[in-house]
Amino acid sequence: MITTNNPITVCLWFDGKAKEAATFYCSVFKNAKITTDTPMVVTFELNGRKFMGLNGGPMFTFNEAVSLVVECETQEEIDYYWNKLSEGGQESRCGWLKDRYGLSWQIIPSIIGQLMRDPAKGERVMQAILKMNKLDIATLQEA
Structure with missing residues (x-):
């Protein structure tokens, strides 16, 4: 069974x-x-x-085909996880990083889906994301 x-x-x-x-x-x-x-x-x-x-x-070895996603409620959480997990690793674009073991992480705000829902705003948010390494909630909300 x-x-x-x-x-x-x-x-x-x-x-x-x-x-x-x-x-x-x-x-x-x-x-x-x-x-x-x-x-x-x-x-x-x-x-x-x-x-x-x-x-x-x-x-x-790890590669970007698999990543672990951490959804954060606040900028303080994004900053915390970004700083801890990227220490000894490598920062990348759009909220992605590799930790010291080569494992990829995405540190994202939990509101990202809501921000992307409206097609016009979603495009502005996406353009803002493409310019960032660590994501900034305030900048994304203003997009």
Whole structure:
């Protein structure tokens, strides 16, 4: 029998730094914890979402085809996550960054969908986003 509630866990492949990465992510997110720690696999939770860090070796690396999205209510939250996650990593455009492990993140305001709903305003918001690295809520609302 096939069930419909099978848990889905994101597995992140690291080159021997799964525990280090999990510890870092748990330091960034307030509602976070490491739940299992073995030499090969570290499982952890960030804001209720389960992740598995696999010490898989150097064969595979992260790229922008997969990113984790953090929706933020305030500019203070955007600033916090942007600063913490980009430290030792690389800032990019349009609210994207890579952390020190090469994992891509999108740090976005939770109101972005609402701002993009109206076609005319949505185009102005998109043009503003294209000029930014870290997103600025006030600038997007004024667009």
